[in-house]
Amino acid sequence: MxxxxxxxxxxxxxxxxxxxLQYKKQAKELLDIxxxxxxxxxxxxxxxxxxxxGGIGTNVSVGAPFLCDYGCNIIIGSNVSINMxxxxxxxxxxxxxxxxxxxxxxxxxxxxHPVELKERLTPDWIPENGKxxx
Numbered sequence: 001m002x003x004x005x006x007x008x009x010x011x012x013x014x015x016x017x018x019x020x021l022q023y024k025k026q027a028k029e030l031l032d033i034x035x036x037x038x039x040x041x042x043x044x045x046x047x048x049x050x051x052x053x054g055g056i057g058t059n060v061s062v063g064a065p066f067l068c069d070y071g072c073n074i075i076i077g078s079n080v081s082i083n084m085x086x087x088x089x090x091x092x093x094x095x096x097x098x099x100x101x102x103x104x105x106x107x108x109x110x111x112x113h114p115v116e117l118k119e120r121l122t123p124d125w126i127p128e129n130g131k132x133x134x
Contacts, residue, residue, distance in 0.1 A: 007091060010112070015091075023070035027052060035065045049076075057098065062086075073110070082106075 001009075003017035014020075034048045049056055052071035057078030066086055068074060073090035076082075077098035085105045088094050092110035096102070 008093075010092065012114075020070070023072060027068055027071040030071065031067065034062075037064070054093075063104070069111075 001011075002019075003013045004019050006013035007015075007020075030048050030052045034045060034052070037045050037048075045062070046060075049060065049062060052068070053074045053076055054072045055075040057076060057080065059079045060076050060082075061080070062082045063084030063086070065084065066082065066088075068088040068090050070090050073093050074088055075093065075095045077096055077100065079099045080096055080102075081100075082096075082102045083104040083106075086102060087107045089107070089109040089111045091112075094108055094110060
């Protein structure tokens with residue numbers, strides 16, 4: 001099973017795998033541009049959101065600043081307004097339906113990790129190469 005398949009199945013996975021580093025790099029670059037655009041640059045914003053998200057409907061507004069991990073795991077319906085300062089940690093899919101309004105400072109997390117110390121201190125959690133698993 002690939003690291004991406006493990007991630008999408010909700011299992012422990014290596015978040016330092018090349019696929020995730022690529023996703024994060026692309027999302028970071030797009031978000032850096034997006035969050036610097038002015039309110040009136042609506043077409044430019046729309047173009048970036050179409051590159052960033054895994055799917056997006058019509059009449060979508062995302063207030064800046066906006067943060068996410070990968071972007072590609074976020075699916076947004078139509079007639080959606082996401083207010084400023086929202087963070088979507090999309091290690092797995094986040095699906096927002098149609099006709100949704102999301103307030104400022106909302107955080108949506110799909111990331112998980114073991115919480116119990118005995119589960120975290122296992123060879124599977126801390127591999128010999130020193131990289132941690134997400």
